[in-house]
Amino acid sequence: MLYCARCGLRYPVNIGVWRCICQGELEYDNPHEIVVPDLNDLIPRPCSIWRYREALPALEDEYIITFNEGYTPIITIKYHDIPIWLKLDFLCPTGSYKDRGTSVMISCLKQTGIKSVVEDSSGNAGASIAAYAGRAGMKCTVFVPSDTSPGKLIQIRAYGATIEMVDGTRQDVAKACQEAAEGNHNGETFYASHNWNPFFLEGIKTLAYEIWEQGVRNSIMPNWVVIPAGYGSCVLGAYRGFSDLVNQGKLHEIPRLIVVQAKNCAPVYEAYLRGGTEVLPIHGQRTIAEGIACSNPVRGSEILHAVRASGGVVMAVAEKEIECAAIELAKDGVFVEPTSAVVVAALKRLIDNEVISGNDIALGILTGTGLKATDYYGSRL
Ligand SMILES: [Zn+2]
Structure with a gap:
């Protein structure tokens, strides 16, 4: 079943509605118990998001649409001799983390006859x-x-x-x-909106499952996770996934989530500074982090809740900081779109301000490939 996050009205999955009649966003109520498999059980599984199948919406095999997305590598770079872990999620098949959500969403839609x-x-x-x-x-x-x-x-x-x-x-x-x-x-x-459809977020939860699996296996379980946010699907998927792991006793606590926006378009940051629980629409300015240039996120209040519940913060970074981070990352061999570079811009500031030290494991999610931003890089190099 689907249900409205605002008024609670319930809808069958196959009815083809994308939002409630009250204009509220819909959520997915999984009729099955969500189970993230144990580490040993995961070893022989496919190297994709579908290795966590028991935690995803129930689908017949014939409806699963996949390019084996997910299971992306984690690398380290150093800033002032302090390691920063980076999850290279831009290595998903179409060049962005969104393939996790799209695989689950399109599979569910196919199963309902769309x-x-x-x-x-x-x-x-x-x-x-x-x-x-x-x-x-x-x-x-x-x-x-x-x-x-x-x-x-x-x-x-x-x-x-x-x-x-x-x-x-x-x-x-x-x-x-x-x-x-x-x-x-x-x-x-x-x-099939990546901002409205609840199945999209179900797929993004696998980011958290992977960070947990890779973190525990390699003794690099992060205590900080840094995520760019426009509409916030990456943050919300990660928060829900980490919550599943805590609920199942696989994780002691959710890592502190640091949500990063571009200062030129930062409605979540402004609401966070006000101490508000609702994100109000703003008139944002252009930013080179165009993938997160969202002036009115659908699930704004849930983003604020996720940050606060994890003990995290919302940050906004300036165009110059984003540009420096993007160029420096590329020089390090990591070619991402400026939207992803906001994560590293934020991490540098947190290290400069001694919020993050050498005792921390801070992991940033790099969401999109630089090959989609060749116009931008071409004008800078
Ligand atoms: Zn409603």
């Missing part, structure tokens, strides 16, 4: 959904802002998706996409 999906995105989510929908044999249309640079659209088009350009703000693009889904009354076209 034949066509629409999505609004100009970047990583659009490419990811185009790839998985293509593999699932679904028709896919991605709505994008009309000022999106042509280079970013190539990957989406190459996977076979149709692109619809929309004039106006990011919100206008989302609205056009939602209207396209709602105007389709045969029930076969679905708004």
Whole structure:
């Protein structure tokens, strides 16, 4: 069943709704007990998110759409002789961590008979959904802002998706996409939104399971996890996954989550500074961390709750800090999009301020590949 996070109304999974009639976001109520397998049981499993299958929504084998995403490596770099651990999640098949959520979401939609999906995105989510929908044999249309640079659209088009350009703000693009889904009354076209769909978050939980598995096996279980946030799916998936592990006695406590935004567009940071429990919409400015340029996140209050419950903090980093971190990472051989570099910018500041020391294990999640940001790097090098 699905249920509304705001009013509690329940819906069958196969009814094809993407949000509640009260406009609240839907959550997935798994009818099965969520079980993250023991470390020994995991050894022979496939090296993908599906190694944690008992913790994911129940799916028949024939509906699972996968490119063996996940199981990404962790490396270390040093800053002032203090090690920083980095999870290279941009090595997922389409170049971003979003493949974890997309694999689960598209599989669930396929199982419920959806034949066509629409999505609004100009970047990583659009490419990811185009790839998985293509593999699932679904028709896919991605709505994008009309000022999106042509280079970013190539990957989406190459996977076979149709692109619809929309004039106006990011919100206008989302609205056009939602209207396209709602105007389709045969029930076969679905708004497969990475920001609204609860199955997407179910897949992102595997990030936490992997960090736990790799951390315990290699004695590098982090006490800090640093995550970029726009709409916050990476933070929320990680928080829910770590919560599962604590609930099952596999982890003593959730690592402290540090949520990082770009100072130019930081509604969660502003709410955190106010001590608020709700994120209010803002008018953000352009940022090179375009993947997290979100002025009104769907699950803002849950992001604030996750940070506070873990004993973490929300940070905002300036354009200059992001740029320095991106260029330095690339010089270290780690080529990520500027959106991912916010994590390292934040870690450097935390080490400079002696919040993180050599006694800590701080792990940052690098979410997207630099190959999607060649326009940016081309103008800097
Ligand atoms: Zn509701």
